[in-house]
Amino acid sequence: xxxxxxTTRTPDPLLQIDALRVEFGPAASPLVAVDDLALHVDEGEVxxxxxxxxxxxxxxxxxxxxxxxxxxxxxxxxxxxxxVDLLAVGERxxxxxxxKDLAMIFQDPLASLNPCFTVAFQLTEVLRxxxxxxxxxxxxxxxERALQLLRQxxxxxxxARLDAYPHQLSGGMAQRVMIAMAVACRPRLLIADxxxxxxxxxxxxxxxxxxxxxxxxERMAMILISHxxxxxxxxxxxxxxxxxxxxxxxxxxAALFDAPRHPYTRALLDALPEHNVGRARLQAxxxxxxxxxxxxxxxxxxxxxxxxxxxxxxxDPAVLCADGREVRCHFPLARPGANDA
Amino acid sequence: xxxxxxxxxxxxxxxxxxGGSWHEAWNAFRAGRGALVGMAIIATLLLAALGADLIAPHxxxxxxRDAALTPPAWRADxxxxxxxxxxxxxxxxxxxLIHGTRLSxxxxxxxxxxxxxxxxxLGLVAGTFGGWTQVAVMRLMDVMLAxxxxxxxxxxxxxxxxxxxxxxxxxxxVLLPHMVRLxxxxxxxxxxxxxxxxxxxxxxxxxxxxxSTLLPNCVAPLIVQSTLGFSSAIxxxxxxxxLGLGAQPPTPEWxxxxxxxxxFIQRAPWxxxxxxxxxxxxxxxFNLMGDGLRDALDPRLRR
Numbered sequence: 001x002x003x004x005x006x007t008t009r010t011p012d013p014l015l016q017i018d019a020l021r022v023e024f025g026p027a028a029s030p031l032v033a034v035d036d037l038a039l040h041v042d043e044g045e046v047x048x049x050x051x052x053x054x055x056x057x058x059x060x061x062x063x064x065x066x067x068x069x070x071x072x073x074x075x076x077x078x079x080x081x082x083x084v085d086l087l088a089v090g091e092r093x094x095x096x097x098x099x100k101d102l103a104m105i106f107q108d109p110l111a112s113l114n115p116c117f118t119v120a121f122q123l124t125e126v127l128r129x130x131x132x133x134x135x136x137x138x139x140x141x142x143x144e145r146a147l148q149l150l151r152q153x154x155x156x157x158x159x160a161r162l163d164a165y166p167h168q169l170s171g172g173m174a175q176r177v178m179i180a181m182a183v184a185c186r187p188r189l190l191i192a193d194x195x196x197x198x199x200x201x202x203x204x205x206x207x208x209x210x211x212x213x214x215x216x217x218e219r220m221a222m223i224l225i226s227h228x229x230x231x232x233x234x235x236x237x238x239x240x241x242x243x244x245x246x247x248x249x250x251x252x253x254a255a256l257f258d259a260p261r262h263p264y265t266r267a268l269l270d271a272l273p274e275h276n277v278g279r280a281r282l283q284a285x286x287x288x289x290x291x292x293x294x295x296x297x298x299x300x301x302x303x304x305x306x307x308x309x310x311x312x313x314x315x316d317p318a319v320l321c322a323d324g325r326e327v328r329c330h331f332p333l334a335r336p337g338a339n340d341a
Numbered sequence: 342x343x344x345x346x347x348x349x350x351x352x353x354x355x356x357x358x359x360g361g362s363w364h365e366a367w368n369a370f371r372a373g374r375g376a377l378v379g380m381a382i383i384a385t386l387l388l389a390a391l392g393a394d395l396i397a398p399h400x401x402x403x404x405x406r407d408a409a410l411t412p413p414a415w416r417a418d419x420x421x422x423x424x425x426x427x428x429x430x431x432x433x434x435x436x437x438l439i440h441g442t443r444l445s446x447x448x449x450x451x452x453x454x455x456x457x458x459x460x461x462x463l464g465l466v467a468g469t470f471g472g473w474t475q476v477a478v479m480r481l482m483d484v485m486l487a488x489x490x491x492x493x494x495x496x497x498x499x500x501x502x503x504x505x506x507x508x509x510x511x512x513x514x515v516l517l518p519h520m521v522r523l524x525x526x527x528x529x530x531x532x533x534x535x536x537x538x539x540x541x542x543x544x545x546x547x548x549x550x551x552x553s554t555l556l557p558n559c560v561a562p563l564i565v566q567s568t569l570g571f572s573s574a575i576x577x578x579x580x581x582x583x584l585g586l587g588a589q590p591p592t593p594e595w596x597x598x599x600x601x602x603x604x605f606i607q608r609a610p611w612x613x614x615x616x617x618x619x620x621x622x623x624x625x626x627f628n629l630m631g632d633g634l635r636d637a638l639d640p641r642l643r644r
Contacts, residue, residue, distance in 0.1 A: 067541055070472070092546075099544025112535035116557035126543050181539075 013040040014221050015064070015189055018078035022056070022063045022245075024071070031292040033059045033072075035245040041189060044219045046212075048236030048253065050229060050268070054289050056245035057225045061191050065098050066091075082188060100130040103182035107194040109175035113166035119177050120146050120162040123184060130185040149180040153210060172203035176210065183214055189221045196231065208235060229272060233257050241265045244289050244300045251325030261325060261332040263305050299330065307331060369637040376633020382626030390443040398424070399433035401440040401593040406431050410609045426611045428602055434611065437593035438619050444594050445623060448509050448578040449571040455513035456520050457567060463517075464524025465551040465559075468532065479525065482518035490515045494577055498586040505594070508587035512574045523566050527559035561638035568634055572627035579620050595620050 020037040023030035034056040041047050049057050063074050066086065079086040082101055086094060106112040114122060123146040127135045134141050143162070150158035153176040166174060175195065182190055192211060196204035212235055215222050226232050232239055232253070239256045241249040241264065249262035260266045267285040269275060276282050287304040296302050302312040309331075317330045370376050389396060409431040412419045419426065425434040467478040485493065497511035531537065532555065540554045581587035582596025590597060595616040602612035 062538070065542060067538060095544040095546065098542060102542070104539065104542050106535040106539065108535060112539050114536040114540070114554060114558070129544055178539075181543075 012083065013042050014045075014082060015039070015041040015223075016078060016080045017060075017064060018076060020060060020063060020076040020079065021074070022059055022068060023073045025292065027073075029292065030073070032245050032295070034063060037242075037245075037247060039240060039247070041221045041223060043188065043221055044215075045238065046215060046222045046224060046236045048232035048239040049223060049225045049242060050227060050232050050239060051242035052227060052289055054244075055242040057242055058193050060242075061104070061193060061223065061225060065102060065104070065191075066094055096130075099126075100185050101188045102191070103185070103187040103189075104191040104193065105175070105178050105182050105195045108198050109171055109178050110166060110169075112178055113169075113174055115166050118163050118165055119150070119169075123149060123162075123177075123181055126181055126184045145184070146180075149184055150177070152183075152214075153177070153180045154206075155180075171199050172207065175199060175203075175207055179207070179210060179214070183218065183220075186218055187220060189223070190215070191223045191225070193225045194227070195224075197226070197228070204231075211235075229257070229268060230274075241268070244295075246300060246328065247319075247326070248301070248329070249325070249327045255325065259333075261327040262329050263307050263333065264301050266333060267304075267306075299328075366637040370633050373633040373636055375629040376636070379626045379629025379631075379633060382622060383630055386442050386446060386623060386626065389439050390446045393439045393443050397433075397436035397439045398422075399436040401437045402432065402591045404430045404432055410605065410612070412609070413611050425615055426609070428598070428612050429605055429609075432591075432593075434615050437598060438595070438615060440593045441595045441598065441616070441619065442623075444505070444588060444592065445575045445578060445620075448505070448512065449574040449627075452509045452512040452516060452574045452578075453567050453570045455510070456516035456570065457563070459513075460517045460520025461524050461556070461563065462551075464521040465528055465556065467521065468525040468528025469547060469551050469555070475525070478521065482521045485514070485518045486522075490573070491577060491580055494581060495584070495586060498581060503586045503589065505588045505592065508578055508581045511581070512577045515577060516570045516574065519566060519570065520563070523562050524559060527562055528555055531555050531558045565631055565635040565638060568627055568631035572624040572631070575627070576620065576624055 017037060017039045020034055020039075021032070022034040023032055025031045037056075037060055039047070039049075039060075049060075051057050059068065062068050064079065064081075064086070068074055076087060082097070084093075084097055089097070113119075117125075120143060124139070124142040127142045127145055131142065131145070135145055147158055147162060150161055155161050155173060155176050161169070161173070161177075166177075169177065175198075179195075190211075195211065196207050199207060208231060211222070211224075214220070224232060224235055236253045239251065239253045240247050241256075241262065243264050249256065249260065249265045251261075256265065257269065260269060264285075267283075270283045271285060273282060285304055290296060290300060290303070294303075296313065297316070298314045299305070299308070299312045299317050302308040305312065312330055315330070317328050319326050319328045320332060405427065408420075408423065408427050409429055411423050411427045411431075413426040413434075414421055414424045416426075423433050423435070425438065427433055428437070463478050463482075467475040488496075494508070494511040494515050497514055498507055501507035501510065528551075537550065537554060540550060545554060578587055578594070579596030579599070582594045582598075583600045585597070585600060588594030588597050590601065598616040599613060602609070602616075606613050
């Protein structure tokens with residue numbers, strides 16, 4: 001049933017999530033933020049996660065790292081990272097593992113740096129906890145490495161920036177510092193949660209370039225969470241489309257964007273301004289993501305889907321797998337435009 | 342306390358605020374005239390307290406029986422030897438007031454420090470852990486807040502016994518719920534921010550998170566509350582002293598000076614007026630500075 005199978009599956013992926021579910025609120029009528037999520041990331045692979053606001057992208061990432069606190073409820077059949085079962089390890093081991101091998105970048109760079117401390121302090125703090133033995137032992141080695149990291153992420157006049165406070169940095173520079181902190185301990189997986197959303201368009205491109213360079217050089221795996229389809233299409237090897245807490249479609253980036261199989265993916269692509277040149281109005285998907293009280297019985301997209309029939313409204317579709325792609329739909333689109341009205 | 346001129350200065354301060362947030366805060370603080378007056382009062386008091394032995398013309402407990410109830414120097418029957426007159430036992434009022442400064446400031450400092458020492462960790466724990474810990478801590482604080490502050494202080498002194506040290510402890514207990522609530526509120530505001538999540542991802546445990554990540558970001562409201570707490574501590578100490586529950590004679594504490602001189606209020610009004618004025622000016626000084634600090638440190642009020 002669950003979609004943990006693809007043709008490109010390797011014996012032991014770096015991160016493997018199976019049937020992850022995150023709920024908030026009362027147990028009787030919970031708000032399901034993430035539902036039956038299956039995802040795997042191989043070493044060195046870039047996986048894009050796209051979806052509207054509120055589709056559970058960020059919550060899924062945080063839940064994976066054990067950072068969603070009670071009263072939220074998290075359940076999963078499997079949650080493995082780097083060969084360790086995250087469901088079974090204790091708090092202390094999880095912190096040691098996650099702190100070193102897993103790093104995360106957030107949307108708002110200025111809010112993700114502690115306003116009370118200098119750049120150097122925050123960088124060396126990470127190194128003191130998870131750095132090499134030389135770095136853990138010597139403050140000078142840590143400062144040296146911090147400087148090198150700042151140069152690596154392309155900060156001009158890195159020497160002077162070491163002693164700057166976050167409020168003295170611009171948004172782009174702060175995001176570079178965040179990236180430096182994230183890659184300081186050479187993580188095996190980097191989760192970038194909308195890393196460019198809060199930045200200027202020109203800076204966006206630079207930051208994405210930097211991320212992709214670091215990713216390629218360090219061979220780290222990356223989960224790129226975004227609602228910017230263009231960005232994901234550019235950067236990701238594989239793409240996962242989320243809707244209302246579920247994965248509705250997954251597959252290799254090029255194939256998925258060329259020929260979307262799920263009507264939701266299709267609608268997202270159709271809503272891009274680039275696909276609407278010459279039209280009077282932008283095509284939009286009517287309606288909103290279902291909330292706690294109006295979750296449909298059948299397919300979650302059925303109230304908004306142009307192709308929905310009675311079966312869609314009654315029966316929740318299972319995940320169909322074919323030639324390396326997964327789609328959660330009763331009637332997957334065959335070719336681009338084939339099912340168009 | 343701010344007028345047109347200081348508002349303009351405020352704008353300038355905001356415009357040139359490139360030199361760090363403390364520099365900005367200092368500019369905003371300087372712009373408020375009241376804050377500066379308060380700071381001047383506190384500086385003067387601090388000097389008086391530190392140099393009491395050098396400044397005071399007489400010993401605070403030495404009795405000149407032949408000069409009892411001498412009026413202040415500006416009255417026709419006053420004398421230069423006792424600038425502010427003497428009390429019913431012939432002790433120099435000025436010397437007693439100067440030495441009383443030392444006591445009042447010490448009581449204020451120690452009780453605020455005690456309440457911070459206990460209140461800040463409690464607030465951090467309540468805010469960080471939430472759940473039952475928070476319910477337990479906060480409901481206890483609500484119970485303490487439900488009692489009028491002086492009544493609570495009197496109750497504590499009644500249990501511990503009268504005396505300066507016990508009065509200080511009682512005042513610290515009275516201040517405690519304010520510190521806890523304030524710390525928790527600041528923690529709740531900060532803990533949702535990304536840098537806290539980022540610190541947790543980097544592997545920070547709950548204690549590191551509380552004291553090293555969150556606490557430095559919560560100090561601004563605590564500084565303000567501590568300054569204001571100083572003034573209420575001094576006021577409460579005087580009240581306890583007046584009731585005979587604080588400092589015991591012959592300690593020159595302002596509250597107990599008031600109590601001792603009450604029967605002479607008609608014959609020798611200065612004996613009552615002078616300690617009263619000392620309390621007033623001190624409390625005013627701390628309140629002015631507290632308000633100024635609040636304006637300077639609270640970003641919501643600055644805009």
